[in-house]
Amino acid sequence: MTVAGSCSAASLGGVAGSCYNVRMANEELIRVEHVNRMYRVGERMVKALDDVSLSIAAGEFVVVVGPSGSGKTTLLNVMAGIDRPNAGQVRMDGVVINALDENQLALWRGAAVGIVFQFFQLLPTLTALENVMLPMELRGSYRGERRERTLANLTQVGLAERVDQLPSELSGGEQQRVAIARALANDPAIVLADEPTGNLDTITGLQIVDLLARLSARGKTVVLVTHDETLATRATRRVHMRDGRSVAQTSPQTCLV
Numbered sequence: 001m002t003v004a005g006s007c008s009a010a011s012l013g014g015v016a017g018s019c020y021n022v023r024m025a026n027e028e029l030i031r032v033e034h035v036n037r038m039y040r041v042g043e044r045m046v047k048a049l050d051d052v053s054l055s056i057a058a059g060e061f062v063v064v065v066g067p068s069g070s071g072k073t074t075l076l077n078v079m080a081g082i083d084r085p086n087a088g089q090v091r092m093d094g095v096v097i098n099a100l101d102e103n104q105l106a107l108w109r110g111a112a113v114g115i116v117f118q119f120f121q122l123l124p125t126l127t128a129l130e131n132v133m134l135p136m137e138l139r140g141s142y143r144g145e146r147r148e149r150t151l152a153n154l155t156q157v158g159l160a161e162r163v164d165q166l167p168s169e170l171s172g173g174e175q176q177r178v179a180i181a182r183a184l185a186n187d188p189a190i191v192l193a194d195e196p197t198g199n200l201d202t203i204t205g206l207q208i209v210d211l212l213a214r215l216s217a218r219g220k221t222v223v224l225v226t227h228d229e230t231l232a233t234r235a236t237r238r239v240h241m242r243d244g245r246s247v248a249q250t251s252p253q254t255c256l257v
Helices: 009-014 072-080 102-112 128-138 143-156 172-183 202-217 229-234
Strands: 028-041 044-057 061-065 087-092 113-116 190-194 221-226 237-242 245-250
Touching: 028 072, 028 221, 044 072, 044 087, 044 221, 044 245, 061 072, 061 202, 061 229, 072 087, 072 113, 072 190, 072 221, 102 113, 113 172, 128 143, 128 172, 143 172, 172 190, 172 202, 190 202, 202 221, 202 229, 221 229
Parallel strands: 061 221, 061 237, 113 190, 190 221
Antiparallel strands: 028 044, 028 087, 237 245
16 A cells, blocks of 8 residues: 555654645545445434545645534544544545554554644643644654744744643634644644534634635645534535535535625
């Protein structure tokens, strides 16, 4: 198995930056092919994803929208390798991730993908700087490099003056910005965001979406899941989910807001 054309799955632990950020704009980066995902609920099986196929190009900002229970978060989890499909294939930057074992999957995820969650998931006893540094420490980056890159990431999200604050000393919007900076820690090609505005007021939520759009404009491939279609106005494309299926895709020119 090869990764991004030149790296083997066995070497995933040392390829952050060298293998995942060389894609040309409009080149396919993500391919989901005929994916099904089933869950057992009591005595019955529920199909969270039903024959979903999707292709996303490098540098796209794709928003996945749909009501609660439509399968949008499951789709994101399958892309992140958090859930494994019962059928179908998920190819992320040349890697068929559902073919990786758990160790390979963890190494791949740490190098290739940054994940932003609705509830921030910051460690409460660490400062903003330390929270963002943590993924780099887990990958064994040099301390000087960690601090330099962390300060650059926090500056990029507008928190240069808040690096020494604990999460409890930050607003919800600031905490989510720290979470985005942390997702960028290992310079991934792909950023996956699951309802990142769900705990924020409307204005702050729009600011977070605008930040994700700017990341896409700088070359990151961003996939955002939300139930709020009004947040999708900055997207390259909207994917509409219903009952576990992708039912429509619309461009910004055809979206109603």
